[in-house]
Amino acid sequence: MNLRLPSETVRLLIPALSLTALLAAVFWLQPRAMSYIGLNLLFNLAVPIALATIAQMLIMAVNNLDLSMGAFVSFVACVAATFLHDTPLLGWLILLAAIAAYAALGVIIHLRDLPSIVVTLGMSFVWTGLAVLLLPAPGGQAPEWARWLMTAKPPLVPMAIVASILIALVGHLIVMRSSFGVLVRGVGGNERSVERAGWSVLAARAGAYGLAGAFAVAAGIALVGLTTSADANIALRYTLLSIAGVILGGGEFVGGRVSPIGAVIGALTLTLAGSFLSFLRISPDWQIGAQGAILVIVLALRLLLNRLENRERRR
Amino acid sequence: MKAVHLLAAKPWIWSWLAAAVVWTATVAVTGGAGAFGLTQAALTFAAFSVIVGTGQMFVITLGPGNIDLSVPATMTLAGTVALKLMNVDNGMIAPGLVVALAIGIAVGVGNYGLIKLLRIPPIIATLAMSFIVQSAAIWTNRGLRIKPPSLLAEFTTSSTFAIPNMAIVALLVAVIAWVLLEKSLYGRWILAIGQSMAAARMAGIPVDGTRFATYVLCAVLAALCGYLLACFSGGAALNMGAEYLLMSIAVVVIGGTSVAGGDSNVPGIWGASLFLFLVVSMLNTYGLGAGFRLIMTGLIIIGVIVVASGRRARQP
Amino acid sequence: MTHKTAPAHPIIEVEDARISFGAVRALDGVSLAIMPGECVGLVGHNGAGKSTIVNVINGGLTPDTGRVASNGGALERYGINVARAHGVRCVFQELSLCPNLTVAENVRIMHRNLGGAGWRGRARRIIGESLDRIFPDHGIDGDETVGTLSIAERQMVEIAMAFSDAGTPPRLVILDEPTSSLDASLARQMLTHVRRFVEAGGAVIFISHILHEILATADRIIVMKDGRIVAERPAGGFDANSLFEAMGSVAKGAAARRQNRDLAAAPIVLRQTGSGLPFTAREGEIVGLAGLSGHGQTEMLLKLHALRSGNWRPRRDPAVAFVAGDRRLNGIFELWSILKNLSVASLGDLTRHGLVDEKAEEARAESWKARIEIRTQSMANPVLSLSGGNQQKVLFARALSTRAPVVLMDDPMRGVDVGTKQEVYRIIRSEAEAGRTFVWYSTEMEEVCLCDRVYVFREGAIVAELDGDEVSEKNILAASFQGAAA
Amino acid sequence: DTSDKTIALSNNYAGNSWRQAMLTSWNKVTGQAVADGVVAAADAFTTAENQVTEQAAQIQNMILQGYDAIVLNAASPEGLNGAVKEACDAGIVVVSFDGIVTEPCAWRIAVDFHEMGRSQIEYLAGRLPDGGNLLEIRGLAGVFVDDEISGGIHAGVEEHPQFEIVGSVHGDWAQDVAQKAVAGILPSLPKIDAVVTQGGDGYGAAQAFAATDREMPIIIMGNRHDELTWWKEQKDANGYETMSVSIAPGVSTLAFWVAQQILDGKEVPKDLTVPFLRIDQDNLEEGLANTEPGGVANIEYSQEDALEVIQAAM
Numbered sequence A: 001m002n003l004r005l006p007s008e009t010v011r012l013l014i015p016a017l018s019l020t021a022l023l024a025a026v027f028w029l030q031p032r033a034m035s036y037i038g039l040n041l042l043f044n045l046a047v048p049i050a051l052a053t054i055a056q057m058l059i060m061a062v063n064n065l066d067l068s069m070g071a072f073v074s075f076v077a078c079v080a081a082t083f084l085h086d087t088p089l090l091g092w093l094i095l096l097a098a099i100a101a102y103a104a105l106g107v108i109i110h111l112r113d114l115p116s117i118v119v120t121l122g123m124s125f126v127w128t129g130l131a132v133l134l135l136p137a138p139g140g141q142a143p144e145w146a147r148w149l150m151t152a153k154p155p156l157v158p159m160a161i162v163a164s165i166l167i168a169l170v171g172h173l174i175v176m177r178s179s180f181g182v183l184v185r186g187v188g189g190n191e192r193s194v195e196r197a198g199w200s201v202l203a204a205r206a207g208a209y210g211l212a213g214a215f216a217v218a219a220g221i222a223l224v225g226l227t228t229s230a231d232a233n234i235a236l237r238y239t240l241l242s243i244a245g246v247i248l249g250g251g252e253f254v255g256g257r258v259s260p261i262g263a264v265i266g267a268l269t270l271t272l273a274g275s276f277l278s279f280l281r282i283s284p285d286w287q288i289g290a291q292g293a294i295l296v297i298v299l300a301l302r303l304l305l306n307r308l309e310n311r312e313r314r315r
Numbered sequence B: 001m002k003a004v005h006l007l008a009a010k011p012w013i014w015s016w017l018a019a020a021v022v023w024t025a026t027v028a029v030t031g032g033a034g035a036f037g038l039t040q041a042a043l044t045f046a047a048f049s050v051i052v053g054t055g056q057m058f059v060i061t062l063g064p065g066n067i068d069l070s071v072p073a074t075m076t077l078a079g080t081v082a083l084k085l086m087n088v089d090n091g092m093i094a095p096g097l098v099v100a101l102a103i104g105i106a107v108g109v110g111n112y113g114l115i116k117l118l119r120i121p122p123i124i125a126t127l128a129m130s131f132i133v134q135s136a137a138i139w140t141n142r143g144l145r146i147k148p149p150s151l152l153a154e155f156t157t158s159s160t161f162a163i164p165n166m167a168i169v170a171l172l173v174a175v176i177a178w179v180l181l182e183k184s185l186y187g188r189w190i191l192a193i194g195q196s197m198a199a200a201r202m203a204g205i206p207v208d209g210t211r212f213a214t215y216v217l218c219a220v221l222a223a224l225c226g227y228l229l230a231c232f233s234g235g236a237a238l239n240m241g242a243e244y245l246l247m248s249i250a251v252v253v254i255g256g257t258s259v260a261g262g263d264s265n266v267p268g269i270w271g272a273s274l275f276l277f278l279v280v281s282m283l284n285t286y287g288l289g290a291g292f293r294l295i296m297t298g299l300i301i302i303g304v305i306v307v308a309s310g311r312r313a314r315q316p
Numbered sequence C: 001m002t003h004k005t006a007p008a009h010p011i012i013e014v015e016d017a018r019i020s021f022g023a024v025r026a027l028d029g030v031s032l033a034i035m036p037g038e039c040v041g042l043v044g045h046n047g048a049g050k051s052t053i054v055n056v057i058n059g060g061l062t063p064d065t066g067r068v069a070s071n072g073g074a075l076e077r078y079g080i081n082v083a084r085a086h087g088v089r090c091v092f093q094e095l096s097l098c099p100n101l102t103v104a105e106n107v108r109i110m111h112r113n114l115g116g117a118g119w120r121g122r123a124r125r126i127i128g129e130s131l132d133r134i135f136p137d138h139g140i141d142g143d144e145t146v147g148t149l150s151i152a153e154r155q156m157v158e159i160a161m162a163f164s165d166a167g168t169p170p171r172l173v174i175l176d177e178p179t180s181s182l183d184a185s186l187a188r189q190m191l192t193h194v195r196r197f198v199e200a201g202g203a204v205i206f207i208s209h210i211l212h213e214i215l216a217t218a219d220r221i222i223v224m225k226d227g228r229i230v231a232e233r234p235a236g237g238f239d240a241n242s243l244f245e246a247m248g249s250v251a252k253g254a255a256a257r258r259q260n261r262d263l264a265a266a267p268i269v270l271r272q273t274g275s276g277l278p279f280t281a282r283e284g285e286i287v288g289l290a291g292l293s294g295h296g297q298t299e300m301l302l303k304l305h306a307l308r309s310g311n312w313r314p315r316r317d318p319a320v321a322f323v324a325g326d327r328r329l330n331g332i333f334e335l336w337s338i339l340k341n342l343s344v345a346s347l348g349d350l351t352r353h354g355l356v357d358e359k360a361e362e363a364r365a366e367s368w369k370a371r372i373e374i375r376t377q378s379m380a381n382p383v384l385s386l387s388g389g390n391q392q393k394v395l396f397a398r399a400l401s402t403r404a405p406v407v408l409m410d411d412p413m414r415g416v417d418v419g420t421k422q423e424v425y426r427i428i429r430s431e432a433e434a435g436r437t438f439v440w441y442s443t444e445m446e447e448v449c450l451c452d453r454v455y456v457f458r459e460g461a462i463v464a465e466l467d468g469d470e471v472s473e474k475n476i477l478a479a480s481f482q483g484a485a486a
Numbered sequence D: 001d002t003s004d005k006t007i008a009l010s011n012n013y014a015g016n017s018w019r020q021a022m023l024t025s026w027n028k029v030t031g032q033a034v035a036d037g038v039v040a041a042a043d044a045f046t047t048a049e050n051q052v053t054e055q056a057a058q059i060q061n062m063i064l065q066g067y068d069a070i071v072l073n074a075a076s077p078e079g080l081n082g083a084v085k086e087a088c089d090a091g092i093v094v095v096s097f098d099g100i101v102t103e104p105c106a107w108r109i110a111v112d113f114h115e116m117g118r119s120q121i122e123y124l125a126g127r128l129p130d131g132g133n134l135l136e137i138r139g140l141a142g143v144f145v146d147d148e149i150s151g152g153i154h155a156g157v158e159e160h161p162q163f164e165i166v167g168s169v170h171g172d173w174a175q176d177v178a179q180k181a182v183a184g185i186l187p188s189l190p191k192i193d194a195v196v197t198q199g200g201d202g203y204g205a206a207q208a209f210a211a212t213d214r215e216m217p218i219i220i221m222g223n224r225h226d227e228l229t230w231w232k233e234q235k236d237a238n239g240y241e242t243m244s245v246s247i248a249p250g251v252s253t254l255a256f257w258v259a260q261q262i263l264d265g266k267e268v269p270k271d272l273t274v275p276f277l278r279i280d281q282d283n284l285e286e287g288l289a290n291t292e293p294g295g296v297a298n299i300e301y302s303q304e305d306a307l308e309v310i311q312a313a314m
């Protein structure tokens, strides 16, 4: 009777169950996927998405939204495939500057109380523009070490799974366990009272943005490690994917309610949903629509479990 | 001090100012020669952004998280189906319009249905919906480009008293939107909901009905825009709405509507639409490459928003 | 709280502070000093400037002119962190925890110097100890998310947090209407702790509109009016009546329960069944909802409202109107003027062909402004320029201006000053006389005793119905605690 | 014998008439092939968005599903190399066409986009020996087809210095975007003698010019039905002359047959080329007649055509 799970755990339970259900369906449709290689093929492209989702989640934790995530990851991918490969030092400097630019964005948004949606919308043009300048046509080459990292074959568990768990763990430690994470989520929950406790909300927001930038940089590098080369539009989809991932993972747009583990699960779910569809062999006309349908189904599942959980709690 | 106050009270002023500056900078290149042509072109093309932007504005007014990402797909579906139905026959213009608007209504109903029944954030619900609608557009005519009826093509591309017909239609839409927002009961309701849904509910406002009507309105305006755009550009294409996704959001926010909801304004949409068209024209005119053009577009958007909004007086 | 030999210097001293918000002069030359070992009661009408002086003391607001000093030395660049370093803590009028964080994490936010490995455990311990000390049997766990706590529990956490010690011991705790969401027994526990804290050498500034609390707890009472201090005496120098007078409100005598009217013949306008006794309300009746706070009264009101208001279509004739207690959450529209806030619920009557008749709207707002004395120069001012109590009055006017035959009130007098309360009581009474029904949830016993009939709640259900002469503090308390024993 | 083999089409984009025509051709030709028992299956897959990452995932799924060959229209020439390599390692035949990949293990059926751009200037040099001002309409920035065609156009201008590109806009391969961009830049441009395009944007440009009082320049068309119709109208009315060039969407069927031949054990060189489909003043009527209303001029390939193409490359 007194089995009252902490709301944080419940928030995780739902996305985890959806992922499991989807995975079961995929295995049933395509038993070949149930292997080391199979799992890696299913999930390796989820790794950069998971990183981008964590980045988006950090921005959402401070009640902002980043519409430039995809453009920024594309830009990072272009830098990684050019400068980071040819002149690593310069490449790292550029990436550091990009992270600093993200932090600066947080500062501007806070100081002038700007709507983050608009600023990041503008930034998405800027990042795409820079990427087009770097790589007018697709090309470049991934740094050896990034390639190695993404294609490594650890024993027993495929790299994609290891990386996902690692990302979730690091995200959890930073966002849920550390003081900095508490501060960032506090800003999302009640900015005014955080300020009244004597914290610099400006610094917290800048920190959240900077950290998001760092995760997004990691996403770009991971992506290039997988694709071996880059183009200016390579990750434009990540903007919506990352938002959807956070939501699927139980996060919310406002109020600082986020979950890094959930976000990673959300990213994996989205990736898996795509595979599930292609295993279903739907007519090409409706393949795009089916992606919408699967999004709806997964969220409906979330609603259902939410309802059950609420009924449980009311008892 | 007083002037600053006046300006701050009217956030749309900035988008108009920016549009004027860019217009001047573009016209300056040719020594004033292209002024008329540029103005005409700007009015024509801004009209489409105004129509979709107005719908998006109503949705964004509903408060944080409210956004309609199905706008491009709705435009495409309405355009393709209407043109297929009309099949170059002038007698079918009215039925075509009715069908386009009906598609808008259907998409709006679907959008709010998903939001309400599944309780999912609008951004995800409308994204899912847009995939389905886009598939429907592909399925209905497989991307064939059917010409519009000649009367309609003529109407959409010509001018009355030197003002493009499209601009007149958009102006009409804007005036109706302004009356709705500023003077009507419905306008009060969406502004209230945008500030606090809970408070609106407690004040006896029919929250679901209002939100539902708003999502339908947005989709209907998108459908109308798709219908007109398809006729204007000589046929519907499957990717014709694509650029109106970011555009519809950008004109709303650059136009001074608060993305936090509950605070909107219609004139700003016109200013922002003109501005966004003129920026691209200006940068094209100055012969900048795509990269620079994108960067400049982005920086100008940020610049406008930085100038336009100061930090509100904070509560202690 | 280490007991020190009382130093002669005040903990905080404010000298001649002046603050204006635009045309409003919130503070007009206020000087006050808080000595260790005293509890200062601060009273005044809504908008008198109490919260403003509090914000000056805790460093959140810098006065336009004036000085802040501590321990005899003037403090340059006084700010939040300086104030906290001097042991100043504050419980604000509105709840100010982060609802998405756990109790322990909120402690981490409030105590900046708590960091380092293992802070979670320390935070849990600190808040646990403090809660145990102030509210024994609180039943709040340090790992619970604040959002899942009731308002009263959140208020308890905030109070406990202010009195907790994480490195810098609290020396001056400011309580700005802390009892407004606590029921009587919790309020008593808190006040007992205040006395303990003061006796041990700490200082407290205590703001409340519940005058007997102030009279019973404070050592010294400061009365503010229109941004100025108008009276300052030891608590013994005031009684309820003289305090009323000093505040500028004419003592109107304790509100007596109105004459029993026989309403048995009146038609029933509301009926609701739940897990306990059924709920009914008759035309012209004032029905009270009582019991310990957070036992389902608000939920009942929300349910009554939800079932009788159109969510999809507007109702031609509104069935119920609602007065919110938590005005930030479900009361005011922050971007709007006072005018629009007031008229929003009755717009249906002011509309022709779907368009709002703005002339009629203004006229109606002006009449209500006069009727319940909303303190503002113009109804076109933003609603946030009003003090908390005045915002609450606007919500009241909003509900009363509708044609709804039933008004639901969710502890609507939170933070309303005494004079205004009397005013509102009278209005309620005359409206009820005219046939309007009121369903009134209140945490103040005095208000509950004004009702014709009272339902007592316990654990989400109605456990008792008290009619006519049965309505008394004793019976209500008995009913509220009876359930616990059963 | 390939009757037990399965082939998949991985397509990165379906949002325009060209791609739709390509899918239709695929369905028509492979549907027949499956019915005839030439192959066991030939499924088409399209990604929701035109993105490398999505297509890479799609290819990985095809590997899991155990297809014997993947026919690929790639979102990027290099971005898919990782996934293509994995497919090759799994023993799958990969044939890329239109959007080709650089991974050496894959076959390529290439269109010389560079030449497609250059040939436009070549044609114009014949029409306008004295040269003139050009307006360039480009495609989607950052996509390699755009870069290739534009590169060809610029190379052509270098060869024929009497031409000058006085304005360049991005039309994103969409009629309405092209129309808008052209309308925006026109007021500030001098007289335009010709418009060079990337296909599909010619009609939009013509509309934009028609809205002004400028003289209609020579607009290179891109084989769309509406372009050809407009051209035909102009030709009949005032003898307007131009040319039209694009790649035939039916090239997907060529790729299908090539994949089938490889599965059959045939020795096929890694690099094949297909000519682009060009329509000139004299075969306009013919081209128009062969184009479905609202569609794109098209050629579908048979097994014999494929054998011929392979033979030619040997």
Ligand SMILES: Nc1ncnc2c1ncn2[C@@H]1O[C@H](COP(=O)(O)OP(=O)(O)OP(=O)(O)O)[C@@H](O)[C@H]1O
Pocket (backbone or CB within 6 Å): B314, B315, B316, C021, C022, C024, C025, C026, C044, C045, C046, C047, C048, C049, C050, C051, C052, C053, C093, C384, C385, C386, C387, C388, C389, C390, C415, C417
């Ligand atoms: N941020 C602000 N902007 C404008 N006016 C303000 C602001 N804060 C307070 N005021 C005004 O200053 C005056 C004092 O307000 P304050 O909140 O201190 O009153 P109070 O005594 O706490 O009243 P209550 O008992 O209702 O809480 C009021 O007239 C109020 O309207």
Ligand SMILES: Nc1ncnc2c1ncn2[C@@H]1O[C@H](COP(=O)(O)OP(=O)(O)OP(=O)(O)O)[C@@H](O)[C@H]1O
Pocket (backbone or CB within 6 Å): B143, B145, B237, B238, D013, D015, D016, D017, D018, D019, D050, D098, D099, D140, D143, D145, D173, D174, D175, D198, D199, D200, D201, D222, D224, D247
């Ligand atoms: N968005 C795109 N991304 C990648 N490649 C594209 C895109 N659009 C077109 N292409 C490629 O460009 C080439 C020419 O096709 P094009 O875009 O001109 O057709 P079209 O524009 O579809 O026709 P329409 O828009 O009139 O229906 C083809 O190789 C096609 O695959």
Ligand SMILES: [Mg+2]
Pocket (backbone or CB within 6 Å): C050, C051, C052, C093, C387, C388
């Ligand atoms: Mg106050």
Ligand SMILES: [Mg+2]
Pocket (backbone or CB within 6 Å): D016, D172, D173, D174, D175, D199, D200, D201
């Ligand atoms: Mg096109």
